[in-house]
Amino acid sequence: MIILASNSPRRQELLKRVVPDFTVMPAAVDERALPILPPRAYVQRLAAAKCGAVAREHPGATVIAADTMVAFNGELLGKPQTAEAATAMLTALGGQTHQVHTGLCVYWPDKTMRQTVVTTEVTFWPLTATEIADYVATGEPLDKAGGYGIQGQGSLLVKAIAGDFYNVVGLPISTLARVLAAKQ
Numbered sequence: 001m002i003i004l005a006s007n008s009p010r011r012q013e014l015l016k017r018v019v020p021d022f023t024v025m026p027a028a029v030d031e032r033a034l035p036i037l038p039p040r041a042y043v044q045r046l047a048a049a050k051c052g053a054v055a056r057e058h059p060g061a062t063v064i065a066a067d068t069m070v071a072f073n074g075e076l077l078g079k080p081q082t083a084e085a086a087t088a089m090l091t092a093l094g095g096q097t098h099q100v101h102t103g104l105c106v107y108w109p110d111k112t113m114r115q116t117v118v119t120t121e122v123t124f125w126p127l128t129a130t131e132i133a134d135y136v137a138t139g140e141p142l143d144k145a146g147g148y149g150i151q152g153q154g155s156l157l158v159k160a161i162a163g164d165f166y167n168v169v170g171l172p173i174s175t176l177a178r179v180l181a182a183k184q
């Protein structure tokens with residue numbers, strides 16, 4: 001049995017491209033409980049925490065988990081809790097380049113695990129206050145790290161990316177496919 005330890009509808013959608021049949025079991029992990037670490041270590045630690053929490057409940061399953069954060073100017077941007085927080089994030093990211101890090105973790109029933117972090121650079125166009133307000137008003141920013149969804153209306157903010165697009169959405173599927181294939 002393969003389990004995706006995630007609430008994210010995007011991750012569920014993307015995983016279908018790699019694994020036809022899987023079960024979704026969100027991991028109850030308090031993301032605020034972890035010490036602040038450098039960005040790549042932070043998402044790796046969070047992905048492992050989600051993976052481990054579900055693997056302990058389902059020892060016979062292969063468990064996949066991920067965590068995505070936006071890093072900019074030495075800060076880690078998670079999901080904005082309010083429209084104001086989303087506006088502040090997007091104002092900071094406008095006209096700049098930031099990194100999107102997704103930590104990926106896979107646990108197998110034989111107790112082996114693989115962890116990796118994939119990073120994509122994303123450059124935004126310069127953004128006016130009106131563009132930001134209009135985007136925040138769509139509601140799209142509120143459940144997404146960094147306050148935007150590159151797969152949705154947020155695509156209109158993006159000038160360029162360097163690296164894996166799906167990693168920004170929340171699951172680096174080409175990397176995951178190779179991690180799973182290497183275990184065959």
Ligand SMILES: Cc1cn([C@H]2C[C@H](O)[C@@H](COP(=O)(O)OP(=O)(O)OP(=O)(O)O)O2)c(=O)[nH]c1=O
Pocket residue numbers: 005006007008009010011026027066067068069070079100143144145146148149150151154168169170
């Ligand atoms: C940057 C970016 C993030 N996101 C989403 C992916 C994740 O759902 C979310 C990052 O928050 P996460 O905490 O990584 O994931 P989650 O809380 O949504 O789900 P779970 O922890 O149960 O796996 O941001 C997009 O959908 N598009 C984007 O462009």
